[in-house]
Amino acid sequence: MSDPLLQMHGIVKVFPGVRALDGVDLDVRAGEVHCLLGQNGAGKSTLIKVLAGAHQPDEGEIRWQGEQIRLTTPMAAMKNGIATIYQELDLVDGLTVAENIYLGHEMASAGFARRGETQKAAAALLSRLGHPEISPRREVGALSAAGKQIVSMARALSHDVKLIIMDEPSAVLDQEEVARLFKVIRDLTAEGVAVVYISHRLEEIRQIGDRVTVLKDGRTVATGLAARDTPTRELTRRMTGRDIEYVFPPRQSRDGDGSVVLAVRDLSAGKEFSGVDFEVRAGEIVGLAGLVGSGRSEILETIYGARKASSGSVSVDGRTLRNGSVRAAVGAGVGLCPEERKSQGLLLDEAIYRNVSLATIGRFARGGFLNRGDEKRAATEHIKSLDVRPADVERAVRTLSGGNQQKVVLARWLLRECRVLLLDEPTRGVDVGARSEIYALVRRLADEGVAVVLVSSEVPEVLGLADRVLVLRDGVVVHTGPADDIDEHRVLDLVMEGSAA
Amino acid sequence: MSEQTPAAPPTTTPPADEHRRIEAAAAAEGETQSRFVRFMTSPFGRNLGLIVALLVLCAVGAATAGDRFVSTDNMLTVLRFSAVIGVVSIGMTFVIIGGGIDLSVGAIVALASVWATTLATQTMAEDTHWLIMVFVACAVGVGCGLVNGVLVAYGGMAPFIATLAMFAAARGLAEIISEKRTQIVDVRGLVDVINGEFIGIPVLIWIFAIVGAIGWVLLNRTTFGRRTIAVGGNATAARLAGIAVKRHTVLLYVVLGLACGIAAIMLTARTGTGSATHGGLYELDAIAAVVIGGTLLTGGRGTIVGTIIGVLIFTTLTNVFTLNNLDSSTQAVAKGAIIVVAVLLQQRVAVRGSDST
Numbered sequence: 106m107s108d109p110l111l112q113m114h115g116i117v118k119v120f121p122g123v124r125a126l127d128g129v130d131l132d133v134r135a136g137e138v139h140c141l142l143g144q145n146g147a148g149k150s151t152l153i154k155v156l157a158g159a160h161q162p163d164e165g166e167i168r169w170q171g172e173q174i175r176l177t178t179p180m181a182a183m184k185n186g187i188a189t190i191y192q193e194l195d196l197v198d199g200l201t202v203a204e205n206i207y208l209g210h211e212m213a214s215a216g217f218a219r220r221g222e223t224q225k226a227a228a229a230l231l232s233r234l235g236h237p238e239i240s241p242r243r244e245v246g247a248l249s250a251a252g253k254q255i256v257s258m259a260r261a262l263s264h265d266v267k268l269i270i271m272d273e274p275s276a277v278l279d280q281e282e283v284a285r286l287f288k289v290i291r292d293l294t295a296e297g298v299a300v301v302y303i304s305h306r307l308e309e310i311r312q313i314g315d316r317v318t319v320l321k322d323g324r325t326v327a328t329g330l331a332a333r334d335t336p337t338r339e340l341t342r343r344m345t346g347r348d349i350e351y352v353f354p355p356r357q358s359r360d361g362d363g364s365v366v367l368a369v370r371d372l373s374a375g376k377e378f379s380g381v382d383f384e385v386r387a388g389e390i391v392g393l394a395g396l397v398g399s400g401r402s403e404i405l406e407t408i409y410g411a412r413k414a415s416s417g418s419v420s421v422d423g424r425t426l427r428n429g430s431v432r433a434a435v436g437a438g439v440g441l442c443p444e445e446r447k448s449q450g451l452l453l454d455e456a457i458y459r460n461v462s463l464a465t466i467g468r469f470a471r472g473g474f475l476n477r478g479d480e481k482r483a484a485t486e487h488i489k490s491l492d493v494r495p496a497d498v499e500r501a502v503r504t505l506s507g508g509n510q511q512k513v514v515l516a517r518w519l520l521r522e523c524r525v526l527l528l529d530e531p532t533r534g535v536d537v538g539a540r541s542e543i544y545a546l547v548r549r550l551a552d553e554g555v556a557v558v559l560v561s562s563e564v565p566e567v568l569g570l571a572d573r574v575l576v577l578r579d580g581v582v583v584h585t586g587p588a589d590d591i592d593e594h595r596v597l598d599l600v601m602e603g604s605a606a
Numbered sequence: 607m608s609e610q611t612p613a614a615p616p617t618t619t620p621p622a623d624e625h626r627r628i629e630a631a632a633a634a635e636g637e638t639q640s641r642f643v644r645f646m647t648s649p650f651g652r653n654l655g656l657i658v659a660l661l662v663l664c665a666v667g668a669a670t671a672g673d674r675f676v677s678t679d680n681m682l683t684v685l686r687f688s689a690v691i692g693v694v695s696i697g698m699t700f701v702i703i704g705g706g707i708d709l710s711v712g713a714i715v716a717l718a719s720v721w722a723t724t725l726a727t728q729t730m731a732e733d734t735h736w737l738i739m740v741f742v743a744c745a746v747g748v749g750c751g752l753v754n755g756v757l758v759a760y761g762g763m764a765p766f767i768a769t770l771a772m773f774a775a776a777r778g779l780a781e782i783i784s785e786k787r788t789q790i791v792d793v794r795g796l797v798d799v800i801n802g803e804f805i806g807i808p809v810l811i812w813i814f815a816i817v818g819a820i821g822w823v824l825l826n827r828t829t830f831g832r833r834t835i836a837v838g839g840n841a842t843a844a845r846l847a848g849i850a851v852k853r854h855t856v857l858l859y860v861v862l863g864l865a866c867g868i869a870a871i872m873l874t875a876r877t878g879t880g881s882a883t884h885g886g887l888y889e890l891d892a893i894a895a896v897v898i899g900g901t902l903l904t905g906g907r908g909t910i911v912g913t914i915i916g917v918l919i920f921t922t923l924t925n926v927f928t929l930n931n932l933d934s935s936t937q938a939v940a941k942g943a944i945i946v947v948a949v950l951l952q953q954r955v956a957v958r959g960s961d962s963t
Binding site for chain 2: 409411431432434435436441443448449450451452453454455459463464466467470473474475477517
């Protein structure tokens with residue numbers, strides 16, 4: 106087959122404040138498993154949303170079976186034979202397996218569902234996928250994650266599908282289930298269906314993949330690599346080698362005599378992570394590196410009291426914090442810049458100054474009555490010192506770029522003069538130019554004596570900014586040491602279990 | 607400068623131009639907003655439409671009913687009839703801005719009015735002071751609000767369901783206490799004072815005005831108001847900023863309960879009775895007034911002034927229809943139409959005020 110099934114060329118997608126895709130090329134042949142590789146924020150998710158018709162590209166062209174097309178809605182993508190299986194499976198828990206499979210294109214006469222026929226057809230699809238044991242009559246909510254995934258695939262097959270996109274399908278599966286998934290994928294590709302497969306796990310890509318395309322910073326940096334034979338080093342180099350050099354502020358040559366501010370002792374939380382033990386001194390930045398799901402964010406949330414610890418303790422300045430109490434943490438001088446800035450950190454429609462003062466509102470009140478003059482003056486001072494643009498405290502936060510929104514969250518904790526700052530993905534959705542500013546800012550805070558814990562999917566960020574690094578895999582710390590003593594490849598080897606071989 | 611990326615040599619400089627370009631674009635987007643939309647989405651702008659609507663309604667009243675509409679007496683009548691539901695609606699504004707809803711306000715008004723007019727309460731009031739009745743009504747309101755709030759905040763119940771239960775239970779309790787009879791108020795002090803006048807204006811209107819003023823200050827000038835907006839606008843962000851979201855939610859229902867208690871005593875004095883049938887459909891009237899007043903049902907945004915104008919629009923509408931001898935069924939149709947038009951218009955403005963992300 107000489108003509109590729111799908112060709113994407115020069116795809117650009119801009120969101121306010123960030124270019125998520127900046128010239129992506131991708132071509133997929135019928136009957137192949139094409140793997141997409143890239144670090145978090147490389148643009149994989151945005152790319153598949155473009156393919157699924159959920160996002161419209163700003164530039165570039167998509168050719169499908171040789172003809173240029175526009176995928177304006179998810180339905181249009183479906184009609185063309187492109188199906189997407191998202192990480193969060195989009196099934197309706199309250200409906201049966203058969204009803205889910207035929208959702209949106211129900212078999213019906215005069216509006217009445219033909220249930221028997223639907224169930225028979227669904228059963229046939231499930232057998233084709235090698236899972237005849239799933240009853241079409243079961244409620245989807247009662248199925249395991251693996252079962253739901255099969256239902257999603259059956260739904261894709263219920264359309265005349267030519268391309269299936271799978272976004273980290275193995276993330277929710279155990280080994281045996283992965284093996285069965287791979288068998289299904291092989292059967293499908295033998296029938297000429299193409300699969301775009303996204304995974305962080307290199308060993309899986311070697312097992313199932315045919316060709317690899319690597320994305321980085323919204324661009325295609327390598328395409329058509331052989332999935333089986335390309336050396337791991339080569340792949341990680343493509344993923345990490347950047348043409349944008351972030352500027353990290355110099356570390357203070359500390360004599361290491363800062364007193365311990367944050368002490369985390371043998372902290373565990375259910376299945377998320379266990380036995381995490383570290384301390385952070387005044388003026389120190391400690392970085393946590395690991396894959397999504399390795400427990401990074403959960404550790405921060407537990408320290409902050411937003412999640413209950415099942416054992417262990419957290420203390421600030423020697424005083425143990427009450428387990429599971431955000432207010433105790435905030436009271437002790439801990440601040441959190443959450444991962445999902447917009448949904449967890451900001452009141453988007455409110456003015457900047459109201460967002461800045463959110464954690465300190467009581468300070469500007471006497472007997473409950475606010476002194477808005479004081480409030481705005483204090484907010485303005487911090488907004489100026491952090492160089493938020495535009496420096497207009499009355500402006501709604503929604504109109505700011507990602508980097509400036511992050512500065513607003515930082516300003517909130519600056520205003521509170523916090524002792525410990527927990528940063529979860531501080532540069533996610535932040536434009537490259539603004540990142541260096543955020544880095545400088547974090548270092549400045551540390552120099553002023555704040556103890557900082559940094560979580561980031563971007564390994565260079567952790568290595569460049571932190572003084573000390575903890576590497577996590579599956580909720581366990583597998584390495585601790587100074588940031589200078591470890592490099593990016595070593596970290597990637599550690600977090601991508603077994604792929605170092 | 608220490609460069610920590612080990613593998614790749616620096617090839618190109620950061621695309622600072624690109625960064626600035628995006629910043630500029632974001633700023634420009636903000637600028638275009640700042641003229642029309644910023645004005646229309648400001649509290650004043652949003653209320654402007656309501657004021658216009660009210661004026662149109664008044665013009666219609668003046669044209670169709672002439673002097674019977676345009677008279678001081680009639681204006682005071684409109685305000686007097688707005689007072690009770692107005693007080694409830696002001697309380698409701700807080701709950702809705704805080705991201706909740708309360709279907710039980712009418713039932714709470716009924717229960718508070720019945721409880722305040724039981725023989726026991728009235729005897730005690732005769733012996734000491736009529737303020738006892740006011741106290742009882744407010745205590746009943748606060749108690750019901752507390753139950754609602756605790757069920758929602760700590761019981762994890764959906765506000766709709768928790769207050770639906772109170773909607774049924776409170777009115778039922780009121781019927782049990784009153785044995786379904788109308789209880790006449792014998793304490794003259796209460797009736798005389800609340801139905802009286804102060805500087806030529808009925809006391810009922812004064813109470814409405816004072817509650818409105820307190821509500822405005824509470825929402826706009828205190829930490830309580832700011833936290834209400836934060837909790838309703840983004841409960842997660844509020845919690846992660848250290849705000850006691852659950853406790854605050856309880857307080858919101860308590861504030862509304864208190865407003866219901868005050869409304870109950872106003873209604874009791876105005877009618878001279880306490881009854882389990884008082885406050886019928888108040889929940890819907892209050893929610894309608896709050897919503898056409900520009901408060902988002904999803905929480906996080908709203909104004910007291912908008913709510914007050916919303917109440918006035920509905921009462922004026924009733925007044926104009928009554929003066930023209932139109933029946934209440936026609937009124938109900940007009941009311942429905944007003945709700946639809948008002949909310950559609952606000953959604954237009956809201957969409958323009960925010961970007962699509």
